Amino acid sequence: MKLYFNPQSRALIAKWMLDECGAQYELAPIDFAKREHKSPEFLQINPAGKLPALVDGETKVFENAAICLYLAEKFPAAKLAPQVGAKERGRYLSLMVYSTSQVEPAMGDKLLKFETPPQRGWTDLETVKDVIERELGDGPYLFGDWFTAADVMIGSMFIYMRTWGGPLGRPKLEAYADRLLARPKVFKLGT
Numbered sequence: 001m002k003l004y005f006n007p008q009s010r011a012l013i014a015k016w017m018l019d020e021c022g023a024q025y026e027l028a029p030i031d032f033a034k035r036e037h038k039s040p041e042f043l044q045i046n047p048a049g050k051l052p053a054l055v056d057g058e059t060k061v062f063e064n065a066a067i068c069l070y071l072a073e074k075f076p077a078a079k080l081a082p083q084v085g086a087k088e089r090g091r092y093l094s095l096m097v098y099s100t101s102q103v104e105p106a107m108g109d110k111l112l113k114f115e116t117p118p119q120r121g122w123t124d125l126e127t128v129k130d131v132i133e134r135e136l137g138d139g140p141y142l143f144g145d146w147f148t149a150a151d152v153m154i155g156s157m158f159i160y161m162r163t164w165g166g167p168l169g170r171p172k173l174e175a176y177a178d179r180l181l182a183r184p185k186v187f188k189l190g191t
C-alpha cells in the first residue's frame with residue numbers, strides 16, 4: 001500500500017490509522033510547493049487534488065474518512081470497527097461521516113471566523129462540541145473502552161482544532177484529546 005503524504009497535512013490522520021492497523025505501507029511524499037498534488041498523475045488518484053490518498057493494488061481511496069473505513073475493513077484483526085450486522089455499526093458509520101461532513105467544516109468556519117447559518121449542511125462548532133461530549137459519555141472512547149476508527153477521525157479533528165485554534169474550552173474534550181495523544185502510534189503535530 002502507498003499513502004500519498006505530506007507531514008504538514010491531514011494525511012497524518014490516515015497514517016495514524018495505518019499504524020493502528022499494523023499495516024505495511026510506504027509513504028509517497030507530495031510536495032505542495034511544487035504543486036505535485038495537482039499533477040495529472042495525482043489527479044488520477046484523487047480527483048480533488050488533495051491529501052491524503054491511498055493506493056492498494058488496483059484500489060484508490062481518497063478522503064480520510066473513506067481511507068479509515070477501508071482500512072478498518074481490510075484489517076479486521078485490529079478490531080477498529082464494528083462488523084457489518086453488529087448493533088454498534090450504524091452509530092459507527094454515522095460518526096465516521098459526521099467527522100468530515102460536520103466536525104471538519106464547523107472547525108473551518110471557526111478558524112476562519114465565518115458564520116455558520118442553518119442553511120449550511122453542518123452546525124457551528126459549539127453544537128458539534130455538545131454532540132461529541134454527549135457521544136463520548138463517560139468514555140474513555142466513543143465506544144466506551146473500545147478504541148475505534150471513529151476516535152481516529154473525530155479525535156484528530158479536536159487535536160487539530162486545539163493546535164490551530166487554542167483550548168477547546170471543554171474539559172471533557174480536552175481530556176479526550178490528551179488520552180488520544182497518549183496513544184503510542186498517534187501523530188505529533190508540529191514535528
Ligand SMILES: N[C@@H](CCC(=O)N[C@@H](CS)C(=O)NCC(=O)O)C(=O)O
Nearest residue numbers: 009010049050051052063064065100
Ligand atoms: N476532507 C479531506 C480534507 C483534505 C484536505 O483538505 N487536504 C489538504 C491538506 S490538509 C490539501 O491537500 N490541501 C491542498 C490543496 O487543496 O491545494 C480529507 O479528510 O481527506
